[in-house]
Amino acid sequence: MFxxxxxxxxxxxxxxxxxxxxxxxxxxxxxxSGKGVQSLVLTNISFILIFSEIVCGAxxxxxxxxxxxxxLWLPSILWALLMxxxxxxxxxxxxxxxxxxxxxxxxxxxxxxxxxxxxxxxLIGKEEVKKANAxxxxxxxxxxxxLVVYYLLLGKRDIFGYIIxxxxxxxxxxxxxxxxxxxxxxxxxxxxxxxxxxxxxDLFKYGFLNQTGHFVQFFNLRLSYYLLNAYVDTAHVGxxxxxxxxxxxxxxxxxxxxxxxxxxxxxxxxKEYNQKLTLNLGKICFxxxxxxxxxxALLPSSLYTFVFGPEFGEMSHIICILxxxxxxxxxxxxxxxxxxxxxxYFMNTLAALCGLLATLVGGFILxxxxxxxxxxxxxxxxxxxxxxxxxxxxxxxxxxxPKELWLTPSELKEYFVEIKNHYLK
Numbered sequence: 001m002f003x004x005x006x007x008x009x010x011x012x013x014x015x016x017x018x019x020x021x022x023x024x025x026x027x028x029x030x031x032x033s034g035k036g037v038q039s040l041v042l043t044n045i046s047f048i049l050i051f052s053e054i055v056c057g058a059x060x061x062x063x064x065x066x067x068x069x070x071x072l073w074l075p076s077i078l079w080a081l082l083m084x085x086x087x088x089x090x091x092x093x094x095x096x097x098x099x100x101x102x103x104x105x106x107x108x109x110x111x112x113x114x115x116x117x118x119x120x121x122x123l124i125g126k127e128e129v130k131k132a133n134a135x136x137x138x139x140x141x142x143x144x145x146x147l148v149v150y151y152l153l154l155g156k157r158d159i160f161g162y163i164i165x166x167x168x169x170x171x172x173x174x175x176x177x178x179x180x181x182x183x184x185x186x187x188x189x190x191x192x193x194x195x196x197x198x199x200x201x202d203l204f205k206y207g208f209l210n211q212t213g214h215f216v217q218f219f220n221l222r223l224s225y226y227l228l229n230a231y232v233d234t235a236h237v238g239x240x241x242x243x244x245x246x247x248x249x250x251x252x253x254x255x256x257x258x259x260x261x262x263x264x265x266x267x268x269x270x271k272e273y274n275q276k277l278t279l280n281l282g283k284i285c286f287x288x289x290x291x292x293x294x295x296x297a298l299l300p301s302s303l304y305t306f307v308f309g310p311e312f313g314e315m316s317h318i319i320c321i322l323x324x325x326x327x328x329x330x331x332x333x334x335x336x337x338x339x340x341x342x343x344x345y346f347m348n349t350l351a352a353l354c355g356l357l358a359t360l361v362g363g364f365i366l367x368x369x370x371x372x373x374x375x376x377x378x379x380x381x382x383x384x385x386x387x388x389x390x391x392x393x394x395x396x397x398x399x400x401x402p403k404e405l406w407l408t409p410s411e412l413k414e415y416f417v418e419i420k421n422h423y424l425k
Contacts, residue, residue: 011133012252018140020249022147023242024307026162029151032311036234038162039241041106043222045166048087048110049117050215055079056118057214059206062266062343063199064125069184071191071199073118080114105163112170119177122184127267131180138176143169206345213336213349220355220382224375227367235311240372242308243318244379247326250292254285254330258337265341275398278338279405282331289330297323318376325380328387335390351389355382 027035049057056076063072088107092100116139123132146168150161178185221244228236261281265274301316308315332351339347358381366374 011137012256015140016249016252018144022144027308029157032235032238035238037159039237043225044091044106045110050218051087052080052083052114054207054211055203056114060121061125063202064122067199070189075200076118080111084111109166116170116173135173135176139169139173142172213352216352216356220359223359223363227363231368232371236372239312239314243315247319247322250289250326253288254333257281257285258333262337262341282334285334293323293327318372321376322380325383329383332387332390335394351386354389355386358382358385
């Protein structure tokens with residue numbers, strides 16, 4: 001399991017480096033306003049995916065070991081297609097300032113992304129973590145490659161270069177996933193509708209519970225983008241989105257751990273083992289994340305203006321405000337995957353609702369008055385509330401002694417030995 005975590009961590013580090021390069025490229029070529037439009041397009045795709053993944057989301061990981069590939073695949077694809085059409089239309093009506101062609105592309109891209117995500121989550125459900133990681137790495141690599149060709153080699157400077165790059169990236173990931181699951185596709189069968197009922201019931205049951213939390217969490221994480229666009233301008237969205245992306249890169253650590261943790265707990269019925277596993281992973285995650293947050297918060301504003309452009313000097317200030325909440329949220333991710341892996345998605349929803357209260361109050365009061373600073377304060381408080389709620393719930397249901405909650409030198413030494421053995425074998 002530790003090897004899978006390290007493999008996932010290495011993959012996510014590479015993905016983060018590629019994504020940072022993409023952010024730098026778009027910021028330098030299109031400026032803060034162009035970066036703001038790009039962030040809104042990607043946020044709209046993420047919004048559609050929330051509804052699409054009611055059926056073809058994280059619940060597939062939990063259900064892969066409980067239903068056949070055939071009974072999960074068809075409902076997932078059809079639902080993703082339906083949601084892309086319906087939610088794409090809604091977005092085009094709710095965001096009149098967005099170019100209509102961008103709204104259409106957003107809907108189509110959300111479906112292609114869903115198709116790729118279905119493959120990814122089924123691979124995780126099978127604990128084929130290395131294959132899933134290869135798929136994860138391909139997507140941003142193809143995105144960056146296409147952007148380099150469009151912006152640097154062809155010399156064009158418009159947002160549609162990013163749209164084209166997303167098509168290439170999502171389609172490449174979908175094709176690789178199809179190849180990785182080729183044996184499942186060979187045995188793909190079509191059943192009478194009645195035989196899908198049990199799988200459909202579970203997909204909607206677990207998916208709805210899980211995505212309710214994701215729906216609420218989406219607004220915790222991204223409502224500020226829309227508020228900044230409405231009350232200030234897209235340039236502030238661009239600066240804030242870059243700051244958030246860098247701050248959230250800290251979650252590479254917890255997401256790498258949580259992905260493997262989720263797959264393991266989903267296939268385990270030993271509650272005591274799952275709790276102990278979560279505690280141990282949470283401790284090491286907190287220590288590493290703390291070190292990363294401190295380093296990121298100490299970076300000077302001059303570095304950001306050099307890397308992204310003269311409009312992005314405020315990023316240092318925003319990241320410092322986000323830092324405490326980002327650290328707390330790294331623990332939330334570990335605890336959240338403990339509850340998701342055991343099928344208790346409603347716990348994540350309750351935690352997200354705590355954060356949403358802060359997001360709504362702070363967002364509508366602080367963002368119009370303090371712009372990006374208000375958005376960062378709101379986000380940091382919301383992140384922290386998410387984590388505190390789940391931590392209290394987790395400790396109440398466990399029987400850990402106080403001394404077990406601290407990372408001991410012997411445990412730390414054990415982790416370092418595991419890392420050394422993994423990379424030197």
